[in-house]
Amino acid sequence: MTDEKKDITKESPNGIVETKFYDFDALTLESGEVLSPVRIAYETYGKLNAAKDNAILLCHALSGDAHVAGFHAGDKKPGWWEFLIGPGRAFDTDKYFVICSNVIGSCNGSTGPASINPKTGKEFRMNFPAVSIRDMVNAQAKLVDSFGIFKLFSVAGGSMGGMQVLEWAYSYPERVRTAIPIATTFRHSAQQIAFNVLGRIAIKNDPAWNKGEYAGNYTGPGSDAGGPVDGLGLARMIGHITYMSDDSMERKFGREVKTLDSAGKPIDSVFQVEGFLRHQGEAFVKRFDANAYIYITQALDNFDLGNKQELIKHFSGSKTKFLVISYSHDWIYPAKQSKEIVRVLKYSWVNVTYCEIAQDYGHDAFLIPHEEQGVLISNFLENVRKGE
């Protein structure tokens, strides 16, 4: 062991990456309102081939961003799906051109409530128009167009990312060769809505929220986070419990008690799980905008592609091939919701493969490195690529 600093970027085959931006004039939203101008933050990995038929779009979850792999200069952690992206990995950058963009309504570079409203010269805040999962996907479609790509080889993502996958397959079936919706649903249940409701109430209860007009303007790394840190922190903690399973929390924390702070100073003893949750909340408020949290969770709750009969009718004739993945210990996006997706697609005579992965992590499992998810995705894509 030496004190020499290790160049951690060498650990990623994706190396140093930069977020890029695509600007376009206007997007008509589902509500009828027009968002103008629109900026989409995105990153790419691998090379687009001459036929432009090797592009894979990855869609992020609620609090995610365009930075899906590699390192930003100076960062200590790689992107959120690093372990699935790169040469020889599931989304193999020797074969595929991988795109990931930040959704509109968010706060990591794409247009959202913390962006400047050109009509007023001030931040939109709660005057930002309501955005839907469909709006997010329509904005992504403009980005995909900008590369001259018509048909995506695949669209993949978990949780809210999986909703975008389903929306892509629903709205643009001819543009989606394969779709990989992970730990997701056609529509939120009452319980899923309820947890998001509490997150929004936690934010709005915080006097520092001030009806959305708070100081601090988080629009991506390096910008100024602020506002209702207690409320947003609590919203994140509520969310975080739902991302873990009973078993994984028990394994990680049990009833262990923390009696020293991170500097080794004695503190009033608290259960370790409390320390962990507080840390999650504190870290989150430095990297997310409270109003964006309200807008995006509302989009999640409003998402509803239709009832079973409508969906069967709509998907009938679709040539998209699906790989549906769920996780055994995911109680907030339970396997029964993934099975409902499979059931609808089977009734529609659509080509669909389903796997439930046994992992006790809970909903977060799709973001935690483990072998099986990568193998399933890699083999599914390779079968299609080889003309299976």
Add this chain to the structure above:
Amino acid sequence: MTDEKKDITKESPNGIVETKFYDFDALTLESGEVLSPVRIAYETYGKLNAAKDNAILLCHALSGDAHVAGFHAGDKKPGWWEFLIGPGRAFDTDKYFVICSNVIGSCNGSTGPASINPKTGKEFRMNFPAVSIRDMVNAQAKLVDSFGIFKLFSVAGGSMGGMQVLEWAYSYPERVRTAIPIATTFRHSAQQIAFNVLGRIAIKNDPAWNKGEYAGNYTGPGSDAGGPVDGLGLARMIGHITYMSDDSMERKFGREVKTLDSAGKPIDSVFQVEGFLRHQGEAFVKRFDANAYIYITQALDNFDLGNKQELIKHFSGSKTKFLVISYSHDWIYPAKQSKEIVRVLKYSWVNVTYCEIAQDYGHDAFLIPHEEQGVLISNFLENVRKGE
């Protein structure tokens, strides 16, 4: 149908009841601190027999009180376990003398953080000493002593009430002939602690909490509720999601949207589940003290009777007969925790019967009228009474 007002008290065989109070000088708490004086609010039903061997103690959950059955004068709702109490019901008042008392640390008549500290002449607030489930049970034992009762025919309760049942059987085995712990556990898991942590953070985040020094002093019906209503309301909503199952929420609310308020006035549309949760929060803050919520949830989280080996050793030789009940859709106090109780008791050679009741209500099921719970309890008690 006429406009005649129906005397709803006629619907309860328990009629009009009153909360009574038992005062005693002092209780030494587990912490070593002495609480003095101590008041216990309680109610009784049926008659104590001459042998004083027909008493059943019922223990309430987190937000419960001594008012377990019958009507308080003027009330529209009966006590919280009305359907189980009365002549011919599970806890048959023709046979048994039923006692229910409010736990210390609570706010419904027994000494708690909203009580006056005799040393200062002001409310204890956050200077109230920490209380444990064992302290609650020791206070109940004093009340039971005051009737001249040594051995209880049964101790029964769900959730935190079930913890008190386990504590009675642990600390006073010779005083407990039968024990009925329902939907409960020997100790909270990390997930159970986590949800309570968030409730406490929600309260403490509310500036109106003011480190416990708020206006309003809720000490039971008719007293003045106040303080951190946003924070306590949110804490209750967090709790309430955990009391229901995914299935029961879906059946009750689904994705239905509410567009009118209770007066029929149009409102910004919200999911019905949001309206329901908000209503639960608003109703709760009128009948509960925020500091008491903090103290009692902390007692729940701290409860831990010992590890499996210690418990097996401790219960070996116990003559108490147990009926352990869990509910199929209770995810916050899951059946596996009840099975762990059964396992420990079986290893200890203790007489134990276990039933899991199939009901999709979730944790709340033990408080919702349904036939099976009553039959199981009634037959269990009758078998013992007849000398089985």
